[in-house]
Amino acid sequence: MVVEKNSMVGKKGEEEEYVIVKRKTEVCYYVMKLAEYGELYSFIEHTDRFNEDMTRYILDQLVDGMRYLHSHGIVHRDIKPENLLINKKGRIIIADFSFATRMNEVESDELFQKRYDPFIERRTDVGSEIFNAPEIWDNEINLHELEEQMIKAQGEDKIFDYSEIDGKLRKLSVFPKYNGEKADVFSIGASLFMIQMKSPPFRKAVQTDPYFKRLCSVKKQNYWKIFKSLPHSDEFKDLMEKTLMKYPSQRYSLDQIRGSKFFDVSDDAAQSHHSQVYSPESFIEEIKKRFDIVESVKQNDLSNKTNHE
Numbered sequence: 001m002v003v004e005k006n007s008m009v010g011k012k013g014e015e016e017e018y019v020i021v022k023r024k025t026e027v028c029y030y031v032m033k034l035a036e037y038g039e040l041y042s043f044i045e046h047t048d049r050f051n052e053d054m055t056r057y058i059l060d061q062l063v064d065g066m067r068y069l070h071s072h073g074i075v076h077r078d079i080k081p082e083n084l085l086i087n088k089k090g091r092i093i094i095a096d097f098s099f100a101t102r103m104n105e106v107e108s109d110e111l112f113q114k115r116y117d118p119f120i121e122r123r124t125d126v127g128s129e130i131f132n133a134p135e136i137w138d139n140e141i142n143l144h145e146l147e148e149q150m151i152k153a154q155g156e157d158k159i160f161d162y163s164e165i166d167g168k169l170r171k172l173s174v175f176p177k178y179n180g181e182k183a184d185v186f187s188i189g190a191s192l193f194m195i196q197m198k199s200p201p202f203r204k205a206v207q208t209d210p211y212f213k214r215l216c217s218v219k220k221q222n223y224w225k226i227f228k229s230l231p232h233s234d235e236f237k238d239l240m241e242k243t244l245m246k247y248p249s250q251r252y253s254l255d256q257i258r259g260s261k262f263f264d265v266s267d268d269a270a271q272s273h274h275s276q277v278y279s280p281e282s283f284i285e286e287i288k289k290r291f292d293i294v295e296s297v298k299q300n301d302l303s304n305k306t307n308h309e
């Protein structure tokens with residue numbers, strides 16, 4: 001994919017910068033508003049760790065954006081710092097909808113608001129290894145979840161019959177659905193971890209991964225010991241544990257993230273975890289400083305490359 005910058009006249013008659021994405025294959029040229037500071041990932045890669053107030057500022061916007069998408073029936077399926085962009089107003093832009101999909105509409109409620117079924121077709125070829133939820137690969141998790149739901153609905157004595165799932169007889173290994181909204185939450189959690197810790201939380205969310213295994217265990221302190229040299233609050237730890245839960249039904253929803261202690265910046269809470277509300281002005285100022293570093297590293301890389309050619 002080729003990305004070019006260009007100037008054009010915007011809606012208000014002012015000149016605005018746009019980015020033009022060209023695919024080399026036959027179709028598809030599209031024009032989008034330019035996110036001037038580029039990928040959040042570059043800041044993680046080339047500058048210092050973001051502190052917790054900055055992380056909170058980013059998560060606040062990310063949760064708003066994702067709530068908007070989900071409320072319009074769209075799951076993203078590839079949330080990661082490479083696909084989160086920053087514009088000159090310090091807004092976080094959710095980009096790259098190439099794996100996004102629509103949820104099916106279900107009956108509207110009495111306010112005629114549209115509602116969607118979060119259970120979508122399972123595909124294993126979406127997203128990115130570090131950020132994908134475990135149920136993307138492990139169908140046993142989806143079956144466990146369904147079993148739990150059916151037991152809850154019908155009482156524990158009832159013997160579970162797989163033919164009841166989806167009205168058709170399905171083999172255990174091919175049950176085709178998972179909760180797309182909760183999978184997005186997992187990717188948000190993994191991205192947030194990366195933003196604040198400058199390290200991924202694990203290599204892949206499978207039981208054979210030693211990091212994920214520790215995170216799923218009862219004694220989670222063995223997991224956090226690995227990261228003890230990187231400062232983080234108890235509220236951050238708690239939020240990570242809840243957003244990176246193996247089972248989607250136990251995993252936080254977007255609303256629960258919003259209601260978590262990590263977001264509690266009341267005076268009492270602020271005293272316990274020294275949090276501050278980060279203003280857009282201070283965020284932009286910080287990003288500007290870091291952007292100069294990112295640009296100079298990229299420039300250096302480029303000249304090193306040309307010198308070697």
Ligand SMILES: Nc1ncnc2c1ncn2[C@@H]1O[C@H](COP(=O)(O)OP(=O)(O)O)[C@@H](O)[C@H]1O
Pocket residue numbers: 001003019032033034035036038039082083085095096097098
């Ligand atoms: N609106 C935009 N403003 C600035 N950069 C962008 C914009 N859209 C995409 N990009 C850049 O192009 C990269 C690739 O675009 P993306 O839509 O993520 O496609 P891909 O499927 O190749 O990952 C992004 O990671 C980002 O660096």
Ligand SMILES: [Mg+2]
Pocket residue numbers: 082083096
């Ligand atoms: Mg991308």
